[in-house]
Amino acid sequence: MSANTGMKVVDNGVNVEALLGAREALTDMPAAAQFKWRATCEWIKGVHSRSTIESFFGLGEEKSHVRPFTVEMDHPAEFAAPDDGAxxxxxxxxxxxxxxxxxxxxxxxxxxxxxxxxxxxxxxxxxxxxxxxxxxxxxxxxxxxxxxxxxxxxxxxxxxxxxxxxxxxxxxxxxxxxxxxxxxxxxx
CATH class of the missing domain: 3.30.300.20 (K homology (KH) domain)
Known part of the structure; x- marks a missing residue:
């Protein structure tokens, strides 16, 4: 229990105050709430491909993740593929x-x-x-x-x-x- 609020203190690793603050700020600036999420995908071979997630548009400007993320996609042997990804x-x-x-x-x-x-x-x-x-x-x-x-x-x-x-x-x-x-x- 917090001595100041009487509420139980929990830590699930989520900054709720920041999320509620963002909700309040975006309510006052609806254009900033318009996001564009992006991914690119390149064919490797067969049905194997690699997607990359790197940048997005939000809060009125271009943004980048701290680093690019990649996702490998393929199909299992039952589909005559090498199973190089989900x-x-x-x-x-x-x-x-x-x-x-x-x-x-x-x-x-x-x-x-x-x-x-x-x-x-x-x-x-x-x-x-x-x-x-x-x-x-x-x-x-x-x-x-x-x-x-x-x-x-x-x-x-x-x-x-x-x-x-x-x-x-x-x-x-x-x-x-x-x-x-x-x-x-x-x-x-």
Whole structure:
């Protein structure tokens, strides 16, 4: 307990004050809230590619990460590939897991809940008849995704469920997956 506020002091590694300050500042400057996230991808060989994430636009100006990040993508031997990286759909699942988990940490910190461990396990169902063109009535993407959290925290089950629900409500990746997004593909 903090002597000044009477609130339990927790440290999940999230600077909630900075996040709330950013929310307040962006409310007063809506143009600064317009971000453009970027990635580039280069074909290596076969179905192997390497994506690089380096720069983005936000707060009204060009920004760069502290260093470039790369993601290797490939397919397993079952797809006649060397398995030199995770498949793009597996990386999408990790993006959903990462976004929801970050939200859990942030919401728990804001609500004064100390986390001891958080593990998200994801599983997505996909019928390859769609991607392979065997049946045009079967979608190419997931027909269902299941996310299961195993969270150890100093909170009740109801409080943990509320933290997960708020994380889901504010997750950009959850929104991207569950709502249609306009995607425009061009060739240079």
């Amino acid at each position: 498949t793009p759909v597996e990386i999408m699942l990790t993006s959903l897991a990462g976004c929801l988990t970050a939200g859990v940490a942030s919401v728990a910190q804001n609500r004064g809940i100390q986390l001891r461990s958080v593990k998200a396990s994801l599983e997505g169902d996909m019928n390859l008849f769609g991607i392979l063109g065997i049946d045009p009535d079967i979608r190419n993407g997931f027909s269902a995704i299941r996310v299961n959290f195993d969270i150890d925290a100093d909170a009740t089950k109801e409080e943990i469920a509320a933290v997960v629900a708020q994380s889901q409500k504010r997750s950009a990746v959850f929104d991207i997956i569950t709502n249609p997004t306009n995607v425009h593909v061009t060739v240079a």
